[in-house]
């Protein structure tokens with residue numbers, strides 16, 4: 370299964386890419402410019418100290434979306450709509466994990482504050498923009514700091530939300546290939562409104578505690594109630 374990281378050249382996309390490469394998955398890093406995507410590929414090679422990573426390649430976002438089987442969106446909120454429109458055709462019929470944080474940075478505010486969208490969650494907004502794609506809210510509460518610390522397991526759960534149960538199982542199996550991560554299904558896509566608000570909270574904690582990988586664990590869940 371090929372994973373396309375749309376806007377995969379920033380901290381979050383790079384971190385997710387490196388973790389999936391480590392898990393032996395085929396990864397395509399997408400960017401508006403293929404040269405920038407190639408720089409991200411080269412960066413991962415350098416970090417993993419490998420001259421060649423056959424399961425990792427670079428592409429422009431629309432090509433990454435067309436070639437991949439499953440997608441991850443890792444762009445700032447202000448770039449969400451144009452980026453999604455640029456991959457609309459290639460993303461049709463596929464699953465897209467949306468990590469977009471609805472942060473006030475989109476309007477010049479601080480990253481510790483949430484922006485309230487008329488569509489509800491950023492992931493619900495993504496689903497409206499791409500009606501032929503199955504959008505799952507994911508990766509909002511795992512920081513790029515934790516993802517990029519790739520020699521260590523991640524001490525954090527990944528809360529997901531979506532309206533398609535089968536797609537959530539697919540996504541959960543994939544994300545749990547990242548050591549330490551437990552996926553918690555929080556219910557329908559509208560629950561993304563709650564999940565996404567955890568991101569500015571964690572950013573605030575990172576700033577206050579001068580760390581980079583604040584995360585959360587949900588306790589008391591019966592393992593029998595997992596998604597698969």
Ligand SMILES: NC(=O)c1ccc[n+]([C@@H]2O[C@H](COP(=O)([O-])OP(=O)(O)OC[C@H]3O[C@@H](n4cnc5c(N)ncnc54)[C@H](OP(=O)(O)O)[C@@H]3O)[C@@H](O)[C@H]2O)c1
Nearest residue numbers: 376378379380381400401443444445448469470509512513
């Ligand atoms: N960083 C974290 O710890 C973290 C944690 C949880 C959730 N998130 C969420 O994940 C998303 C990505 O975070 P990030 O820190 O990786 O973001 P970022 O570094 O600011 O941006 C990621 C990529 O998005 C593309 N992009 C940026 N501005 C754009 C614009 N105006 N138009 C089109 N594309 C643009 C760029 O790719 P190209 O120039 O290559 O096209 C950029 O490399 C955000 O929504 C964030 O809220 C981040």
